[in-house]
Amino acid sequence: MPTVLVVDDALFMRTAVGNMFKEWGYDVHIATNGKEAVDLYPQILPDIVTMDITMPIMSGLDAVKQIVPNYPDAKIIMITALGQQRIIVEALEYGAKDFITKPFDSTQLKMVVDKLLDL
Template sequence: MPKVLIVDDALFMRVAVGNMFKEWGFEVVGEASNGKEAVELYKKHQPDLVTMDITMPVMSGLDAVKEIIPEFPDANIIMMTALGQQRIIVEAIEAGAKDFITKPFEKNQLKMVVDNILGIDEH
């Protein structure tokens, strides 16, 4: 069962995304509301996948990526972005994030990104 870490400062987003992953057969090993917690939980659980919000208190998603990737270069991080954050997305991808999805998104959009990153072929 693949493990996922969900990072978002909005509880409702963590719950919504977590429910999607549970439905897809993932184990949600942790939830973080800021980048600092995300880095700590990543080190503890080393999940197969991370959904990472960009704009959060304490430490941004971008800064969390910059802390996780040097130590765990194979980390699979999907950036969750609001509209108009293109510059930050580019920086996150350059820092090692694997992909991004723009909020609000449809469940099947996220599933396609997840399957692509993890090499899951649904066909």
């Protein structure tokens, strides 16, 4: 069973994205900030990560900066709000593999996930 790490400080987003992945047959793991993601990543080695950019304690960008040097094949999709293009460019430079802009639906997310996993 493929695994996903859903990283978001908003309960609604964690639930919505987590449910999408559950429907697709993924084992879903949750983190509420970048620090939790950095700590959890080596324990579960997820097939894919969805990473919110703006979170307390540690941002998604800072989490990418810590995860990718140790796990260069990490497939991290940044979840962004409109107006965060500069941060997206920086996240991609640091090794995030793709991004999706809120609001999005399951079809849009599935296309990005399938592309990264070569499905």
